Amino acid sequence: MMSKLHDAQTLAGAIFEPSDNKIAVPASFGNDIAAINAAKTGVALSDRSHWGRIQVSDSDRLRFLHNQSTNDFQSLKPGQGCDTVFVTSTARTIDLATAYLMEDSVLLLVSPHRRQQLIDWLDRYIFFADKVKLTDITAETATFSLIGPNSDELLLKLGIGEIIGQPHATHQQVAIGDLTFQIAVGSGLALPGYTFIIPADRAASLWIQLAAAGAVPLGENRWEQLRIEQGRPVPDRELTEDYNPLEAGLWQTISFEKGCYIGQETIARLNTYKGVKQHLWGVRLSAPVEPGTAVTVGEEKVGKLTSFTTSDRGHLGLAYIRTKAGGVGLQVKVGEVDGEIVDLPFLTHPPQE
Numbered sequence: 001m002m003s004k005l006h007d008a009q010t011l012a013g014a015i016f017e018p019s020d021n022k023i024a025v026p027a028s029f030g031n032d033i034a035a036i037n038a039a040k041t042g043v044a045l046s047d048r049s050h051w052g053r054i055q056v057s058d059s060d061r062l063r064f065l066h067n068q069s070t071n072d073f074q075s076l077k078p079g080q081g082c083d084t085v086f087v088t089s090t091a092r093t094i095d096l097a098t099a100y101l102m103e104d105s106v107l108l109l110v111s112p113h114r115r116q117q118l119i120d121w122l123d124r125y126i127f128f129a130d131k132v133k134l135t136d137i138t139a140e141t142a143t144f145s146l147i148g149p150n151s152d153e154l155l156l157k158l159g160i161g162e163i164i165g166q167p168h169a170t171h172q173q174v175a176i177g178d179l180t181f182q183i184a185v186g187s188g189l190a191l192p193g194y195t196f197i198i199p200a201d202r203a204a205s206l207w208i209q210l211a212a213a214g215a216v217p218l219g220e221n222r223w224e225q226l227r228i229e230q231g232r233p234v235p236d237r238e239l240t241e242d243y244n245p246l247e248a249g250l251w252q253t254i255s256f257e258k259g260c261y262i263g264q265e266t267i268a269r270l271n272t273y274k275g276v277k278q279h280l281w282g283v284r285l286s287a288p289v290e291p292g293t294a295v296t297v298g299e300e301k302v303g304k305l306t307s308f309t310t311s312d313r314g315h316l317g318l319a320y321i322r323t324k325a326g327g328v329g330l331q332v333k334v335g336e337v338d339g340e341i342v343d344l345p346f347l348t349h350p351p352q353e
Contacts (some may be wrong), residue, residue, distance in 0.1 A: 002049065005142065006225075009047070012217050013072070019344055023050040025111075025136070027220035034312070038216035039191060039226055043148040044217035045207070046223050048188065053138045053197065054124075058103040058131040065106060068125060068262055071253035072247060074314035078103045081104035081169025081184060085245040085251045091263035092241040093248060093268075094121060096233065098195075098238065100171045107197065108184075109143065111235050125262075144205035145265040146215055147193040154213050155194065155344050163194070179205055181200025189230045212284030228318055230345025231282055237291070238280055238318060239307045244269055247320065249280045274350075278303065278320045281327060282344040284290060285315035285337050292336040295319050299328075318344075 008023060014026035017192035020096060026047055029035065038044040041138050066073040072086035081100040085308060087093055095114040100107045110118055119134055126132045128212035141165060155161045160174045163183055171184035179202055187193025211217060218226075233239050233248045244252060247266060256271060270276050278292065283295070288310060307318040317334065321327070327349075330341040 002142065002200055002203065004046075005049075005200075005207055006070075008208050009217070012211065014217070014219070015036045015082075017181065017220070025050045026217070026219045027221050029217040032219070033312075035216050035218035035222050039218060039222075039258055041145040041149065043150040043193075043215050044156050044179065044218040045210050046145045046147060046188075046218045047142075047207070047220075048109075048145055048195070049142040049200075049203070050109040050112045051138075051143055052108075052112065052118070052136070053141050053143065054108040054110060054119060054122075055105050055117065055135040056132065056135050056154075057109060057135065058133045061106050061133040062101075064126070064132045065128060066261065068122060070250075070263070070267070071099075072097070072258040072259070073101075073106075074343050076101050079170060079172060083250075085171065085250055085253050086121070087175055087245060087263035087267075088241065089125070089262055091244040091266035092309045093243055093245055094118065094241040096239060096248075096309050098184075098186065098188075098252065099167060100169060100182070100197075107137075109195070109197075112237075114235050117263065124230060133248065136195065140200055142198050142200050143234065144192055144196045144203075144207060144208075145187045146210065147187040147189060147191050147218065149192055150214075151193045154210070154215060158209065161277055163300060173211055176206075176209060179209070181206060189226055189231065189232055191226070193235050194282040225309045225311055227305050227346075229311065229313075229316060229344070230347040231280070233280060233309075233318070234307075238320075243278075243280075243320065244270065244276075246295070247278050247280060249349060251348040251350065271350075276323060276350070278322050279327065279349060280306075280347055281319060282342040282347075283317040283319045283332065283334060283339045284342050285334060285339045287337045288315055289334045289337050291317070295339070296333045297323060297330070300325075302332065339344075
């Protein structure tokens with residue numbers, strides 16, 4: 001069903017590579033500099049169809065998700081949404097997801113290589129009396145994101161600007177001609193933008209219209225650069241069973257008032273007693289460094305680099321740094337390379353820090 005989309009993207013210069021779930025994604029459109037500039041000063045168009053889409057339905061869906069993740073689902077209404085983290089019983093991270101509440105279901109947008117793991121994990125907690133149904137709709141749908149400060153202008157040009165100015169993850173169904181799809185506030189990064197979910201057989205038409213309206217196609221390689229520059233943590237890098245969502249800078253996804261959920265006791269204790277021993281930060285580097293390299297201050301190891309990218313602004317990484325070592329402005333060594341701890345827009349930390 002995605003062949004027409006891939007044909008349209010190929011005409012735009014797409015070079016494809018398989019993702020972890022075997023859905024081909026454009027790694028590049030041969031326009032890397034223009035695409036990055038568009039995301040920061042104009043509007044870029046990213047194909048996120050390889051991200052997982054899990055539909056949670058039936059009458060117990062909100063109670064179930066409320067009990068399985070960090071954010072407050074029972075306070076939300078259809079048309080609203082939130083970012084939430086699925087964690088283990090000891091509050092170790094499984095995935096950061098965005099949830100959209102529909103009239104009769106909840107749609108979870110999850111990381112590309114966590115879809116099946118999350119379905120299997122959630123299914124373990126559906127008991128005989130629970131009215132909850134999980135459906136993987138990834139293959140039947142496509143997801144695009146507009147990224148950049150001119151995203152509002154593009155929506156107005158297409159006549160679908162009613163959602164402009166609404167809170168993060170607010171969503172609604174809209175139409176352009178005979179194309180009907182879901183649009184949500186948020187680009188997946190801390191940059192302004194919108195996310196579209198559309199049936200796979202209509203995806204090519206929407207992609208062509210968004211590109212024709214001025215959105216610059218952006219490949220997966222540049223999305224990876226942006227997410228490191230923004231500080232968005234991802235599974236197998238920053239989101240692993242070695243870290244909890246407080247350490248990962250995801251405080252904005254956690255409700256401390258909602259009551260019991262899987263991992264809640266650990267998270268509440270860490271927050272109450274200020275027990276977070278490390279935090280995720282950006283690291284401005286003087287040269288390239290491999291992820292996994294130790295971060296030191298003098299002779300003392302204070303953390304580990306988890307991701308790295310190079311851009312026109314220099315070398316930047318993400319690293320977990322021990323709380324007692326310090327935060328923004330801390331001078332470190334990453335291997336033999338000089339570095340400085342910097343704040344990044346996607347990451348949130350306790351107000352007192």
